[in-house]
Amino acid sequence: MTTIELKKTPGAAPEPARSRPSWRAWLVIAAALLLAVFLAGHRLVPNRHGVGSVLDSIAPLFGLAVPVLAIAALLVRSGKALLAVLLPAVIWLAMFGGALLPPAGGPVELRVVTQNLYAGNPDPATTVRALAAGGPDLIALQEASGGTIEELAEELSETYPHHAIKSTVGLLSKHPITKVTGVDTGLDWTRALRAVVKAPQGDIAVYVVHLGSARINETETRDHTIDMLAKALRADKAERVLVLGDLNTAATDRAIAPLSELLHDAQADAGWGWGFTWPSTLPVMRPDHVLYRGFTATQAGTLRTPGTDHRAVTSGFAF
Template sequence: MVDERPPGPRSRRGAVVIVCAVLLTLLLAGHRLVPNVHGLGSLVDSVTPLLGIAVPLLALAALLRRSRPALLAVLLPALVWAGLYGRAWLPPAAGADGAAVRVVSQNLRVGNPDPAATVGALTGDAPDLIGLQEVADGDRVASVLAERYPHRAVVSTVALWSRWPIREAHGVDTGLGWDRALRAVVAAPQGDLAVYVVHLGSARAGHTATRDQTVAALADAVRADPADRLVVLGDLNTATTDRVFDPLTRLLGDAQAEAGQGFGFTWPAGLPVTRPDHVLYRGLTPTAAGVLHTPDSDHRAVTAGFRW
C-alpha cells in the first residue's frame, strides 16, 4: 500500500537554511549586477566581504536542524566567498625587509581633541612620509613632526610631512570646488617620487554622486601624471570592492592587497567594517602593508613599505 500522507516536518528540515544559502550565493556572485541607483550598488559592493559572517551562522543553523542537505547547501556561499576574498587572508608573499620607502596615511578627524597624540602614534615605525587628512590644527601637528620631518606641503586640510626634501607641491582639483588633495614631488635618495595626499568627497547612503565624481577626477589626474614612481595616500571614501573604485585599480596597485593580510578595515576605528583609507602605487614594489590603531581619530591609519 502506498503511503499518501503529506510529507512530515523532517522532509522540510533545513529548507529555510537552504533558501538563505542560495540567496547568499547569488548575492555574493552577482553583487556587481545590482543597479547602482542612488548608490545602492556601491553599498552592496562595499559590504559584500562582511557577508562571509553569514556562512558560519548558516552552518550552525543547519547543524541545529540536523539537516545534511542544508549543511551541503552552505558550502556554496562558503566556496564563492573564499574564491572572492580568501586570498586576502593568505600570508603575504612579500617581506618587510628591504623597504626603501615607508609611508603612513591618517585621517585625523575634524574635532580631534588631541591631534598631537594621533600623529605621535604614527611615528613609531619611523615612516619616511606621512600623509594627513582633516588637518584642522597644523601648529599642534607641527609640534610633534617638525623635528623629524623637516619638509612639508599643505593644501587646505591635507598635508604631507617628509624626511626628504619636497621639490614642488600644488593642489589637485578633484571637482569639489576647492582643493582637498595635493601632489608633491619628494626627492627620495633613490630618485624622485610623486606623492598624492587626497581626501575625496564623502559618501552617504543614497548620496554618492560627489564621491563618485571625485574618484573619477583623481583617476584622470593619475592617468595624466608622467611620473614613473607614484604613491597615493588618503581617505578616498571608497572601499576597494566598490565598483566605483575600478578606475583607480586599473591604473594603480593596492599595497594592502599585494603585501598586507586581511581586509585592512579602517573605519570606524573602534570596530572597523570597511576600508576607505588607502595606499595605492605604481612603479614600486610593495614589501609590507598594514593598519595602525591611533588615538582620538575615527579612522585607523594605513601603512605600507616599498622597494624601488
Template structure:
C-alpha cells in the same frame, strides 16, 4: 468510505515527518543559494542611490552569514541545508580567502615607508595621533582633516619638509621640490601632488581626501574619484604613491578606474582586509596606499589614538 490503500497512505504521511524536515531545511537552503549568488554577482546590483556601492563595500562581511546559516541548518537537523551552506562558504573562500595567506610581495628591507591617516576634524588630541605615526618610523606621512597647528609642532623636527592644501598635508624627511593642489571637483582643492626628492630619485606623492559618501548619497564621492583617476591617468611620473581617505572600499565598483591605474599596497603586501573604519571596530577600508613603479614589501594598519580612522602604512623598495 476510504479504501485500504488510501488509509495506509494517509497513515504513512501522518507518521513520517520527513516532508516537514525537508520543508524546514528548504528556507535555509534558499538563503544559502541567494547568498552565494550575491557574493558572485554583487556588482550586478543596480547602483541606484548608492545601493550597489554599499553592497560592494559590504561583500567581504557577507561571509559572516555562513556560520549563521550553518547553525540554522544544524538546529533544523537538515543535511540538505548543511550541504547548501557549503556553496556560499566555498565562494567566499575563493573570493577572499587569499587575503589571509602570507604575502608574496618583494623580499628584503624597504627603501622607504609611508603612512596615511584621517585625523578626524575636531580631534581632541591630534598631537597624540600623529605622535603614534612618527613612532612607527615612516619617511612620509599623508594626513587628511588637518585643522590644528599642534600637528606641525609634533612633526616638524623629524619631518622638516611639508606641503599642504586646505585640510590635506604631507610631511617628509626629504625635501619637497614642488607641490600643487589637485582639483577633484569639490569646488575647492582637497588633494595635493608633491614631488619628493628622495635619496634614490624623485617620487611623486598624492595626498587625497575624496568627497564624502553616505547611504543613498554617493554622487559627490563618485565624481571626485573619477576626477582623481583622470589626474593620475594624465600624470607621467614613473614612481607614484597615493595616500588618502578615498571614502570607498577596494571592492566597490567605483574604485575600478583607480585600480586600472595603480596597485593596492594592502592587497599586494598586506595580510587580511586591512579595515580602518570605524576605528573601534573597523568593518571597511576607505583609507588606502596605492602605487606604481615600486615594489611593496609590507602593508598594514596602525591603531592610533583619538581618530575615528585607523592609519594605513606600507613599505616600498625602489
C-alpha cells in the same frame, strides 16, 4: 491461475523510509541559496542612490553568515543543508578569500602612513605622535583643522624637516619636498595635493587626497572626485607614484575602478585581511588607501590611533 504469495522473513528489518529535510532544514537551504545569489550577483544591482556601492563595500562581511549557516545545518542534522552551505562558502572564498593568504613580504626601503585625523579630534598632536612612533618616511594627513598641520610640522621638524600643505591635507617627510601643487578633484575647495619627494633612491610623486563624501542617497560627488583624480593620474608621467588618503570608497566598491585600473593597492598586494579602517572601534570597511605604481609593495596593515574615527593605513615598499 496460481497466486504466489511472498512471505516476509520473520525478524527481517523493515525497509528504511527515505529521509526528507525538515522545514528547519529547508530554511537553512533557502538561506544558503539566497546568500550564494547575493554574493555572486551583488555587482549586478544598479548603483542607484549609492545602493550598489554600499552592497559592494559590505559584501566581504557576508562571509560571516557562512559559519552561522553551517552551525544551523548541524543543529538540524541535515546533510543536504550542510551541502547547500558549501555553495556560498566556495563563492565567498573565490571572491574574497585571497585576502586571507599570507603576504609574501620582503625588504622595506620606504615606509608610509596615511591618517584621517577627524575634524573633531581633541588632540591631533597625540594622534600624529603615534604615527611618527613607527618611524615612517612619509606621514600623510587628511581632515586637519586650520593651522593643525603647521603646528605638527613645527613640533616634529627634527625628524620630519620637510612638509607640504594644501587646505586640510598635508604631508610630513624625512626627505626633501619640491614642486607642491594643489590637485583639482572637482570640490569647491582644494582637498588634495601633489608633491615630489626626493627620496635617496629617486623622486616620488606623492598625492595626499581626501575625496568627496559618499552617502546612501548621494554618491555623485564622490564618484566625480574619483574621476577627476584618475584624470590627473593618467596625465602624470612620473615613474613612481603614491596616492595616500581617504578616498571615501572601499576596495571592493565598483566606483573605485578608475583608480584601480591605474594603480596597485598596497593592502591587496602586501597585507593580510581587508585592512578595514572605519569606524576605528570596530571597522567594517576601508575608505583609507595606499595606492601605488613603480614600487614593489612588501608590507601593509592598519594602526589604531587615539582621537580619530579612522584607523591609519601603513605600507612598506622596495624600489
